[in-house]
Amino acid sequence: MIVQIISKNFKIENSHKLKVALKHDRYSSLKRLFSLTPNEVIEEVAKSGLRGKGGGGAHTGDKWKLMPQNHEKPSYLVVNADESEPGTFKDRQIMEHDPHLLIEGIINSSYAIGANHAYIYIRGEYLFCTKRLNDAIEEAYKAGYLGKKVAGFDYKLDITVHRGAGAYICGEKSALLESLEGKRGHPRLKPQQKEPEWFFGAPTVVNNVETIASVPYIISNGFKNYRNYGTQESPGTMLFGLSGHVENPGIYELPFGVNMKDVIETIGGGVKGSKKLKAVIPGGSSCQILKADEIENITLDYESLKAHGSTLGTGGMIIIDKDTSIPKVMKNLFEFYHHESCGQCTPCREGCGWVDKILGKLLDKKGTRKDFDTILDACEMLNGKTICVFAPSVAFIANSYISKFQDEFYSLCKN
Ligand SMILES: Cc1cc2nc3c(=O)[nH]c(=O)nc-3n(C[C@H](O)[C@H](O)[C@H](O)COP(=O)(O)O)c2cc1C
Ligand code: SF4
Structure with missing residues (x-):
C-alpha cells in the first residue's frame, strides 16, 4: 500500500544534506525542466491532475494558469509552510528530512510561473524546520542551485524564509500574504472571479509545501507516471x-x-x-x-x-x-478555534467563544437543554456571514459532532 514519491529519502541518513540528497535524485528534474518552456511545465502539471495538499484540493495547474503573462510587476511563489491544523504534521517531515526536495520543487514551480523570487512562510513554532531549511538553502546557493544562474541555466531564483508569529489563521492564504506584507494576519475578502493571489500588488501563487514537493517527480517522470497512482479524479x-x-x-x-x-x-x-x-x-x-x-x-x-x-x-x-467523550473532543477543538479566530467578523469572534463557554458549562454539569440550543443558534450564525471560511468550517464540524453524538450532549444537560 505504501508508496514513495515524496517520502523516498525520509529514512536515509543525513538526507537533509546536499551531498546525500544529490546521491538520491535531488535536483535531477532540472535538466528536463529547463528543456521545457514555462507554459509546457504548467501543462505537464495540469495534465498530471496534481491537487493542492493544503486542505482544499484545488487543481495546481489551473491555479498556475491564472498567472498573467507579461504583468508590469514581478511574479512571486509563496510556499505555505504554516501547518497549524490540529492532526496535521506532514509538511514538517518534508522540511526536516528532505529540504532539498522542497527547494527543487520551488525551482520547478517558480520557473513555470515566471517567478524569480520565492518565499517560504513557515509556522513560527517550527524552529527546527526553519534551521533545516535555511541550512539547505545556504548549501543550494553555494552549489549554484539558487542565485543568478540556477544549475548553470539562464534562470535566476532567490528564496527567502519568513517565520510566522504562531497564528493558525496565517495558514489561510490571504491572511498569510497580509502577514508577509508586514500587516496583521487578517484574511482578505474573496474576489468575485478566479484570479491569482496578490503580494504587494504583484501576481502570486500560494501553494502548500507538499504540493510543491510533488512537482519534481512529475517533471522528471512525466504526468502519465504520476497518474499511475491514485484515482482518475484524485491522481497521485x-x-x-x-x-x-x-x-x-x-x-x-x-x-x-x-x-x-x-x-x-x-x-x-x-x-x-x-x-x-x-x-x-x-x-x-x-x-x-x-x-x-x-x-x-x-x-x-x-x-x-x-x-x-x-x-x-x-x-x-x-x-x-470508544471511551472518549465526544463533547470533550468538541470542547478541546473550540478552545482552539476560539483562540485562533482573527476577530474581524463578529459572528466568528463571538460565536466561537460562546460555543466554547457553553460546552464548558455542559461538561461541568451546570448546563440545560436551553444552553444546548444556544450552541445550535451560535453555529447557525457562524455559517456564511463571514469574511473567510474559518467560521463556516467550524459550524460544519460542530453540527457533525452534535448531530452524530446528540445523546452524549443531552446526557450532560440538567433538564
Ligand atoms: C483557516 C485556514 C487555515 C489554513 N492553513 C493552511 C496551512 O497551514 N497550510 C496550507 O498549506 N494551507 C492552509 N490553508 C489553505 C490555504 O488557504 C491555501 O488554500 C493553500 O495553501 C493553497 O495551497 P494548495 O493549493 O497547494 O493546497 C488554510 C486555510 C484556512 C481557511
Ligand atoms: S471568519 Fe473568523 S477567522 Fe475568518 S476573517 Fe472572520 S473572524 Fe477572521
Missing part, C-alpha cells in the same frame, strides 16, 4: 497522517483511493489497546467527524470523503476510541 499520492488512539501513529505516503478502514487496521495497527473504534476525524480538525460505522466503504480521496459528508482536508486522520 498524499502523505496521510495517523494520530490519536492508534497503535502506529505517523506519516505514510499512500496512493489516493485506498480504503480508510484498511489503512487504520493494517498500517495503523488498529485502535490503541485493541479498543473499539468510536470515530475518525478524517483530514485535520476542520473536517466533519465520521462515526465508526460510516468509514467501512470510505476511500482516501476527495470524492469519497465528500460523498460521505466530510472532506479529505490535509489527510491527517485522528482516531478516537
Whole structure:
C-alpha cells in the first residue's frame, strides 16, 4: 500500500544534506525542466491532475494558469509552510528530512510561473524546520542551485524564509500574504472571479509545501507516471497522517483511493489497546467527524470523503476510541478555534467563544437543554456571514459532532 514519491529519502541518513540528497535524485528534474518552456511545465502539471495538499484540493495547474503573462510587476511563489491544523504534521517531515526536495520543487514551480523570487512562510513554532531549511538553502546557493544562474541555466531564483508569529489563521492564504506584507494576519475578502493571489500588488501563487514537493517527480517522470497512482479524479499520492488512539501513529505516503478502514487496521495497527473504534476525524480538525460505522466503504480521496459528508482536508486522520467523550473532543477543538479566530467578523469572534463557554458549562454539569440550543443558534450564525471560511468550517464540524453524538450532549444537560 505504501508508496514513495515524496517520502523516498525520509529514512536515509543525513538526507537533509546536499551531498546525500544529490546521491538520491535531488535536483535531477532540472535538466528536463529547463528543456521545457514555462507554459509546457504548467501543462505537464495540469495534465498530471496534481491537487493542492493544503486542505482544499484545488487543481495546481489551473491555479498556475491564472498567472498573467507579461504583468508590469514581478511574479512571486509563496510556499505555505504554516501547518497549524490540529492532526496535521506532514509538511514538517518534508522540511526536516528532505529540504532539498522542497527547494527543487520551488525551482520547478517558480520557473513555470515566471517567478524569480520565492518565499517560504513557515509556522513560527517550527524552529527546527526553519534551521533545516535555511541550512539547505545556504548549501543550494553555494552549489549554484539558487542565485543568478540556477544549475548553470539562464534562470535566476532567490528564496527567502519568513517565520510566522504562531497564528493558525496565517495558514489561510490571504491572511498569510497580509502577514508577509508586514500587516496583521487578517484574511482578505474573496474576489468575485478566479484570479491569482496578490503580494504587494504583484501576481502570486500560494501553494502548500507538499504540493510543491510533488512537482519534481512529475517533471522528471512525466504526468502519465504520476497518474499511475491514485484515482482518475484524485491522481497521485498524499502523505496521510495517523494520530490519536492508534497503535502506529505517523506519516505514510499512500496512493489516493485506498480504503480508510484498511489503512487504520493494517498500517495503523488498529485502535490503541485493541479498543473499539468510536470515530475518525478524517483530514485535520476542520473536517466533519465520521462515526465508526460510516468509514467501512470510505476511500482516501476527495470524492469519497465528500460523498460521505466530510472532506479529505490535509489527510491527517485522528482516531478516537470508544471511551472518549465526544463533547470533550468538541470542547478541546473550540478552545482552539476560539483562540485562533482573527476577530474581524463578529459572528466568528463571538460565536466561537460562546460555543466554547457553553460546552464548558455542559461538561461541568451546570448546563440545560436551553444552553444546548444556544450552541445550535451560535453555529447557525457562524455559517456564511463571514469574511473567510474559518467560521463556516467550524459550524460544519460542530453540527457533525452534535448531530452524530446528540445523546452524549443531552446526557450532560440538567433538564
Ligand atoms: C483557516 C485556514 C487555515 C489554513 N492553513 C493552511 C496551512 O497551514 N497550510 C496550507 O498549506 N494551507 C492552509 N490553508 C489553505 C490555504 O488557504 C491555501 O488554500 C493553500 O495553501 C493553497 O495551497 P494548495 O493549493 O497547494 O493546497 C488554510 C486555510 C484556512 C481557511
Ligand atoms: S471568519 Fe473568523 S477567522 Fe475568518 S476573517 Fe472572520 S473572524 Fe477572521
